[in-house]
Amino acid sequence: MTPHAATSSLPPYFPVVMLFLAATGFALFNVILSWLLGRPRPNAAKSSVYECGVPSVAKLSERFPIKFYLVAMLFILFDVDAAFLYPWALVFKELGLFGFVEMMIFMGLLGAGFAYAWKSGAFEW
Amino acid sequence: METLLTPALKEIAIDAVIGVIKLAVIFNVLLLVFSLMTYIERRILGFMQFRRGPNRTGPWGILQPAADGIKLFFKEELMPEGANKFLFFAAPVVAIITAYVSLAVVPYGGPLVLPFYGPVSLFGRPINIQIADLDVGILFIFAITALGVYSIVFAGYASNNKYALIGGLRSSAQMFSYELALGMSWVSVIMAAGSFRLNDIVAAAERMNPWMWLLIQFPAFVIYMIAACAEVNRTPFDLPEGETELVAGFHVEYSSMKFALMQMAEYINMMTVCALASNMFLGGWLSPLPGVIPNSPLWFFAKMGLLLFVFIWLRATVPRFRYDQLMNFGWKRLIPAAAIWVVLFSGLTAVFGEKKTPPSTVAIIAPAAGQVSR
Numbered sequence: 001m002t003p004h005a006a007t008s009s010l011p012p013y014f015p016v017v018m019l020f021l022a023a024t025g026f027a028l029f030n031v032i033l034s035w036l037l038g039r040p041r042p043n044a045a046k047s048s049v050y051e052c053g054v055p056s057v058a059k060l061s062e063r064f065p066i067k068f069y070l071v072a073m074l075f076i077l078f079d080v081d082a083a084f085l086y087p088w089a090l091v092f093k094e095l096g097l098f099g100f101v102e103m104m105i106f107m108g109l110l111g112a113g114f115a116y117a118w119k120s121g122a123f124e125w
Numbered sequence: 126m127e128t129l130l131t132p133a134l135k136e137i138a139i140d141a142v143i144g145v146i147k148l149a150v151i152f153n154v155l156l157l158v159f160s161l162m163t164y165i166e167r168r169i170l171g172f173m174q175f176r177r178g179p180n181r182t183g184p185w186g187i188l189q190p191a192a193d194g195i196k197l198f199f200k201e202e203l204m205p206e207g208a209n210k211f212l213f214f215a216a217p218v219v220a221i222i223t224a225y226v227s228l229a230v231v232p233y234g235g236p237l238v239l240p241f242y243g244p245v246s247l248f249g250r251p252i253n254i255q256i257a258d259l260d261v262g263i264l265f266i267f268a269i270t271a272l273g274v275y276s277i278v279f280a281g282y283a284s285n286n287k288y289a290l291i292g293g294l295r296s297s298a299q300m301f302s303y304e305l306a307l308g309m310s311w312v313s314v315i316m317a318a319g320s321f322r323l324n325d326i327v328a329a330a331e332r333m334n335p336w337m338w339l340l341i342q343f344p345a346f347v348i349y350m351i352a353a354c355a356e357v358n359r360t361p362f363d364l365p366e367g368e369t370e371l372v373a374g375f376h377v378e379y380s381s382m383k384f385a386l387m388q389m390a391e392y393i394n395m396m397t398v399c400a401l402a403s404n405m406f407l408g409g410w411l412s413p414l415p416g417v418i419p420n421s422p423l424w425f426f427a428k429m430g431l432l433l434f435v436f437i438w439l440r441a442t443v444p445r446f447r448y449d450q451l452m453n454f455g456w457k458r459l460i461p462a463a464a465i466w467v468v469l470f471s472g473l474t475a476v477f478g479e480k481k482t483p484p485s486t487v488a489i490i491a492p493a494a495g496q497v498s499r
Contacts, residue, residue: 047203072301125448
């Protein structure tokens with residue numbers, strides 16, 4: 001497709017798998033080596049949770065502000081829609097004006113949802 | 126031996142050897158660049174703040190990264206009580222894996238051409254400085270970098286520390302928010318190049334002229350750089366780490382080499398976003414004066430280095446955002462801006478751009494199917 005396209009007899013994802021293995025090996029090697037060289041000698045003070053030198057008072061809360069859940073939900077909504085933009089952008093030149101109008105309808109609906117979320121205060125932190 | 130090797134097997138063997146060599150070289154060069162980056166960053170920050178920075182170990186302090194590395198290896202491993210042991214170990218490993226694997230499809234300067242030497246070949250094949258030339262290039266990077274959030278969430282959750290938990294939560298919310306703008310800023314590039322492959326994108330820039338390419342993609346470039354800065358938790362957006370409020374955010378409890386791996390992943394991610402920007406917007410290995418100066422991988426590294434310098438510069442210059450400002454800016458300014466740019470760019474392309482084939486169903490589906498299956 002390009003002047004530089006290198007042909008290879010190996011499956012295209014083969015180097016990715018090799019890189020994955022190399023990175024995993026590298027990370028494990030480092031973690032294990034540093035564990036061997038600097039052996040943990042824990043005591044009560046050392047393994048206490050760090051809170052700037054003050055003894056930890058309360059247990060870790062499992063309850064978070066609702067805002068974080070809202071952001072996660074909005075992200076899923078709009079990210080899935082953004083994913084539709086990629087294949088459309090890929091074949092855009094073949095689609096021409098027809099593809100543009102089609103996508104504008106979709107983006108309009110998406111924009112209406114975005115405006116509603118904005119109006120109802122979902123983006124107020 | 127000779128008789129055992131059929132031509133097909135020989136091809137595979139040569140490709141495998143080339144693949145291993147490329148992988149080893151790129152892996153180690155990145156490691157070297159990472160360690161140099163830590164030194165250069167501290168040095169530049171020092172100069173920008175009227176101090177010297179590290180200058181005691183070796184000439185100009187250049188051996189500082191090695192000293193740091195040795196020190197970190199011998200540091201004691203600490204694990205807070207009540208920590209989730211498996212996730213605590215998994216977080217740095219996941220961080221490194223995602224950081225490295227996302228680099229697989231980035232071309233580091235296209236075909237290897239040395240100045241005063243010409244194209245370099247190995248076993249009679251031209252060398253393309255890229256680990257895997259996937260058709261889904263950009264999508265692959267998008268997918269893998271999104272997985273990088275897991276390491277931060279794991280680290281924040283497993284540490285059993287309040288600062289770490291807040292840092293991890295903040296970071297995941299921030300990365301989600303800016304990922305939308307980041308993803309949308311790529312659309313106009315994909316549209317103009319008509320491909321997900323980064324090599325094709327650079328080739329499209331070459332056909333158009335790199336300067337013209339940068340000019341028409343400039344709004345996307347600005348959106349991309351802002352969002353990328355937030356994605357890699359660099360300074361104006363470094364709330365997950367914010368030293369003054371969260372000590373070190375999600376990696377407070379990490380020590381020794383696990384801490385170093387977290388840092389390394391962060392720097393490698395920074396290099397990835399800079400390498401991507403240099404390929405997508407700045408024309409990668411194309412020379413800034415087409416036809417006058419030859420194309421070379423050196424141009425790619427110069428562009429990438431310039432963008433890395435901008436990140437360091439920002440760190441020395443810009444104060445940190447407040448969290449509500451960050452979220453407001455992301456959702457109310459950056460995402461609408463990215464969406465408007467997509468609409469504007471696609472509209473202009475539809476009206477003024479080149480038409481490729483008449484819009485019949487076959488013509489639409491066939492190339493798209495070809496893109497996926499190849």
